[in-house]
Amino acid sequence: KAGVTQTPRYLIKTRGQQVTLSCSPISGHRSVSWYQQTPGQGLQFLFEYFSETQRNKGNFPGRFSGRQFSNSRSEMNVSTLELGDSALYLCASSPGPQENYEQYFGPGTRLTVT
Amino acid sequence: AQSVAQPEDQVNVAEGNPLTVKCTYSVSGNPYLFWYVQYPNRGLQFLLKYITGDNLVKGSYGFEAEFNKSQTSFHLKKPSALVSDSALYFCAVRDVETGANNLFFGTGTRLTVIP
Numbered sequence: 001k002a003g004v005t006q007t008p009r010y011l012i013k014t015r016g017q018q019v020t021l022s023c024s025p026i027s028g029h030r031s032v033s034w035y036q037q038t039p040g041q042g043l044q045f046l047f048e049y050f051s052e053t054q055r056n057k058g059n060f061p062g063r064f065s066g067r068q069f070s071n072s073r074s075e076m077n078v079s080t081l082e083l084g085d086s087a088l089y090l091c092a093s094s095p096g097p098q099e100n101y102e103q104y105f106g107p108g109t110r111l112t113v114t
Numbered sequence: 115a116q117s118v119a120q121p122e123d124q125v126n127v128a129e130g131n132p133l134t135v136k137c138t139y140s141v142s143g144n145p146y147l148f149w150y151v152q153y154p155n156r157g158l159q160f161l162l163k164y165i166t167g168d169n170l171v172k173g174s175y176g177f178e179a180e181f182n183k184s185q186t187s188f189h190l191k192k193p194s195a196l197v198s199d200s201a202l203y204f205c206a207v208r209d210v211e212t213g214a215n216n217l218f219f220g221t222g223t224r225l226t227v228i229p
C-alpha cells in the first residue's frame with residue numbers, strides 16, 4: 001500500500017497570508033490526525049478527524065483549522081500566518097480512532113513564514 | 115494528564131554494542147505506548163507499541179521495548195546497534211482519558227551510532 005502523502009512538501013509564505021496543506025491517508029484508513037513539530041515545542045497535536053468529523057482538537061488558536069472529505073483526505077488551513085507558525089506539519093492516519101491502532105505518518109510539509 | 119519523558123537528549127553507542135533509549139510515562143489508566151523513529155527530512159516511522167500482554171514487545175528493524183509497570187518505563191532496546199540506526203527517537207503515549215486518539219510525544223532522543 002502507498003503510505004501517507006502530504007502536499008506540498010515545502011512552502012514559504014509571508015506573515016499575514018494563509019496556507020492550506022493537504023494529506024492523503026493510507027488507503028482504507030479513515031482517521032487522520034495532524035501534528036506540528038518545532039525545535040522549541042517538539043511534537044504537538046493539532047486535531048483529529050474521523051468520518052469527516054473533528055473528534056478532538058489540541059491547544060492551538062482558531063487560526064488553525066481543518067477538515068476531512070468523504071474519501072478521508074484531509075486539509076488543514078492556517079490563516080493570518082505568524083513567524084511562529086514556521087514548522088514541520090505532520091499528518092498521520094490510522095484505520096480508525098481506536099486507541100490500540102498505531103498512527104502512520106507522512107513525510108510532512110515544511111512551512112517557513114517570513 | 116498523560117505525559118512521557120525522555121531523560122536523555124543524546125545517546126551515543128558504538129556499532130555492535132547494545133543500545134537503550136529511555137522513556138518514562140505518566141497515565142491515569144492503562145498505558146498505550148509507542149515508539150517512533152525520525153530520519154532527517156522524513157516523517158515519523160512506527161517501530162512498536164505496547165497495548166497489553168507480554169512486557170517485552172518486539173518491533174521493526176530488530177528493536178524491542180520493555181514495559182515496566184512498577185517503574186512506569188518503556189525503554190527501547192536493540193542488542194546490536196547499526197550505524198543506520200542513527201536517528202531521532204520518540205516515545206509516545208495515547209490520550210485515552212478523553213477517548214481521543216492523539217499521541218503525546220516525548221522530547222525525543224538523538225541516537226548516534228559510532229562506527
